[in-house]
Amino acid sequence: MKDLKHLYYFEQLLDDANNELVRKAQAQGRKCVGSVCYQIPEVLLELPGIFPVRLRAPRTGSIDMGTYYLTSFLCEYTRALLERALEGGYRFLDCLIAPDGCTMINRCVENMELLKTMDKEGFFFKYLEVPMKVDENALNLYVSECRTKILGALSEHFGIDTSDGALRKAVSDFNRVCRIINEIGDFRKEENPRITGYEFHVICMATYVCPKDMLVGMLEETLEEIKTREPDSKKKYRARVALVGSEIDDIDMVKLVEESGALVVADRFCFGSLPGRKEIRLSDTEDALTGICRHYMTESLCPRQMNISKVLYRKEYINQIAKEYNADGIIVEQMKFCDPWAYERMTSTYALREDYHYPVLSIDRPYAVGNSGQLRTRVQAFVESIEIKKIQGVSKK
């Protein structure tokens, strides 16, 4: 297929947390808010005068310092983030707002704070209580926490307009980007898609780590480009897979899967589009903040939401996207040493195989996948097993 015009530029943006667009936005006087989790509603950080950057540690090599402080038993994402912070890689941030969500990310951010890794004058950290269930009580808590610790803090420190009108405008702009991303992503449903999973991952991730308003023009151009893009005459993949699990901000992961014979048609992981790029629907009967919180609470697929209906729904959701994107199989992955996804991977793998009858590859992986021979072998074997099942005519259900 013909190379996408902006793909190389998007890849370059992902090479550095303090990328060109981040620097440009800060040079305009906008404040950069660091974020580490879906449960800090991204759209609240996109009000005029601020923009969010979801933290990554691209080109991570050694994580020895992070490991010293956090030990080798904490997930590699958190260790990589702390390592990068200790190296000074996040000093461009103006504040960091984190949930007291999973224990590891909480400890990571606390270490960043205590080790004084961000030394800008006026830098602040905030820790939010976030819902562990989906009900009205949790919604009230979420709204209260977001009001005080996000909107209140941003207003107090940076003079940001946090009015209902400003929030609605931010949602409108956010939805615009979501529509583009989803429209690009929908091309993966085709029999011979005109976009690869890797290309989509790069495009989607760029929207997490750059000011979206500076990307939107290029995104629209990319969409138009893809609409007329000719797919390869011969399919380069042998199996279509949905990639599901914990955070993947390493573009090499999806690349590795696709170099092993699979095509990643659906991305249900943190830094992915499902559900991270679902449009937010606000109503006129409640204020914007409540509507936003309701959206993030309801749509969240974090394993830390514990009510049984949500536990079961997460498995059903994977089934729905697998059908929607015509996936032949599912790869359930987790970051090594991630507790929430350890449980979720186990139960999802079981349910998807036994209840939904999907071929499932269940793996754990390091933060920086690189060119992992082990993972490559696992995915290759999985692809072969799917092919064999197809030949043998084994039905999915």
Add this chain to the structure above:
Amino acid sequence: MGRKIGSEKLGNLYSGGKVRKRREWRGLKDTLYDYWRWLKIMGMLAGFMMKPANLKGFLRYRWMLNYLAVPQMIDRHTAGLRGTHLRIAREEYDLVAKDVALLLTRVFRADKNCGNDKEFSKKIVVLDENEMFHIMCGFPNLMAVSWETAAVYVSVLLRGDGVTHYLDVVQEMGMPGDVCPMPAAEAGVCIDDDIPIFGACAIQCNTTCDGSLLGNAILAKRYEEEGIPTFQIAAPLRHTEEGVQEYAAQEIRNAIKFIEENTGEKWDWDAYFRCAKRFNEETRHRVGWMEMSRTEYPQVIGANLALYSETTYMAVAGRSQEFVEADRRITALAKKAFERKEMIIPEYRHRAIIWGVQAQYYTDFLPWLQNCWGILPLVDMLSLVYFDEISEDDPEQAIYDIAKLYQEMIMRNRTHGGYELLLDDLWRFVEYYNADLVILWEHISCKALNGMHGLFEERAREHGVRLIWVNHDLMDPRVVSRQSIRDDINRYMRSVLHEEPLDPSLEVIDDAMSW
């Protein structure tokens, strides 16, 4: 060996097998006293086994085999004790043993696999092991029963490798080995179908940690399949913040309503406030013992404090007058011993704060510290819970009190809620208790604790406090053995402090197979 403290070389009792070569000789008076208490325990166990449902449970559930080790568990925790301190320990452990026997009797009577007493089962609310039982104080006609406590928590207390089979089961299902073994073992019991089925409803809670929260989902699914409706209390993590208290209180109101709807019972404020008074008295006793530990003559310390406090604070939670009576007796004993300046061990070399989460398979590590190296484990993190008193007459305040207790569950009150509670508070306690040493249990699968590892070391250096790391894996002795735990101390004491042990026979003991 004899009636003097330190007269028995305790390491010589170990044979390499399951039981010791002989029981400790503590002099005529103390041995007779100890033997009499041992007979009472054996009598209680015999009485327990006479009930048909209990016998059925013993034969049905693999984890019940661990209960053969009850007497040995008490012996391990009373090793080296004489006089008052022996009596304090026996007051505590014997009552806890009796309470667990009652718990098991209720489990098996109601369990559909054993007694199958459906009417009795309708009076039971199933609670998690790592959850405050305080919510049941307002339901005097209902019983709070936790099969997890019996199957997992107590099992490992009795036999270090008591739940390794269930860990293997859950890991064969695909669970990585780095998660906390406690919720993993609970999930393993469920997956292995070794779970008693009973109860009108279940109340789960996200305490202690992510592991509990996540493992509960596996149990909740099983409960729902068995027709046991389940409610999950989400106790906020930022428990010191005012902004979460209303949410926490509403969770409690919702849970109470759920119990009422599923049992037909109504919340009883009179019953609740009777519990509240008991709970406050228990708090005063515990705080009093810990205050005594600030002096040169601490009396209720180490395992005597740790295990008992967990039971009274979390599992009893003011519901039992028997525990209040025991507390009074313990306080009376402790006061007399304090006035007489009685020592627990022959020589006090170090005063230690025990921080972190204990190894459940080696809770008698604290008596070992005393006996082997003369280190007094003054207080432990799990005992440093709620010090305040709860309301004894205001219904509105009471809901907030219950909510606070749920948030400040043992261990969790420090591992969650911000680094100040885990990291900063430690140095304040070191100063408060006039300690010169910190023994820091590093449960290697506990991400909340591990996540502060580097900062603990930096802060210890800044404060000039000696800190000894003791690694373990909570409920899996295969990962870190008991001897390895001892070696963490032995190495430090010899290499850094250049000390010789009080009882050299305890430095290296062959207790890998021991009950």
